Amino acid sequence: MCDFELVSREEWGARPPKSTESMANPVPYVIIHHTYQPPACSSTEECIKAMQWMQDLHQLQNKWNDIGYSFVVGGDGKVYVGRGWSTVGAHSPSYNNQSIGISLIGDWRSELPPSRQLDAVHNLIRCGIEMEKIKPDYRLFGHKQVRMGTECPGDRLFEEISSWNHFSTDPPFVWVPKKLES
Numbered sequence: 001m002c003d004f005e006l007v008s009r010e011e012w013g014a015r016p017p018k019s020t021e022s023m024a025n026p027v028p029y030v031i032i033h034h035t036y037q038p039p040a041c042s043s044t045e046e047c048i049k050a051m052q053w054m055q056d057l058h059q060l061q062n063k064w065n066d067i068g069y070s071f072v073v074g075g076d077g078k079v080y081v082g083r084g085w086s087t088v089g090a091h092s093p094s095y096n097n098q099s100i101g102i103s104l105i106g107d108w109r110s111e112l113p114p115s116r117q118l119d120a121v122h123n124l125i126r127c128g129i130e131m132e133k134i135k136p137d138y139r140l141f142g143h144k145q146v147r148m149g150t151e152c153p154g155d156r157l158f159e160e161i162s163s164w165n166h167f168s169t170d171p172p173f174v175w176v177p178k179k180l181e182s
């Protein structure tokens, strides 16, 4: 069902989240990011270092609960678990509690990620639909469509995702309930 290699938090050496807020599935949105920093990684060893670097930045410096993204995809073609399918993320204000945020490690302003990295994103989304974590009629956006002032996910990657089936040019205004936990 899920045709990609998943790297668990334990496998990449994540610290536990400081706190978690559960998210209802299936979600209607998928939001694509690039990390910008850290730069692209091609070996699993490098990608693990990138994951740890981001968790340090998000959790220790930014004082968030955990690494912000739901999932992160490396240039090694593997999918790294961030907050996962059912925990509210910290990647796109107004959408955090109803989207899966997927970040591609690297700076994708002028270059396209390698095909194995893009393939892993497609496989992850397909898997999310099959597991009923993502709605089959989900809409996909680049981060800059829902947040003023960011160039994320980079022009070249944005051009790429613009051709994907579920890409939408019309992100709706999203009402954010204060709490989604039961």
Ligand SMILES: [Zn+2]
Pocket (backbone or CB within 6 Å): 032, 033, 034, 091, 143, 150, 152, 153
């Ligand atoms: Zn972003």
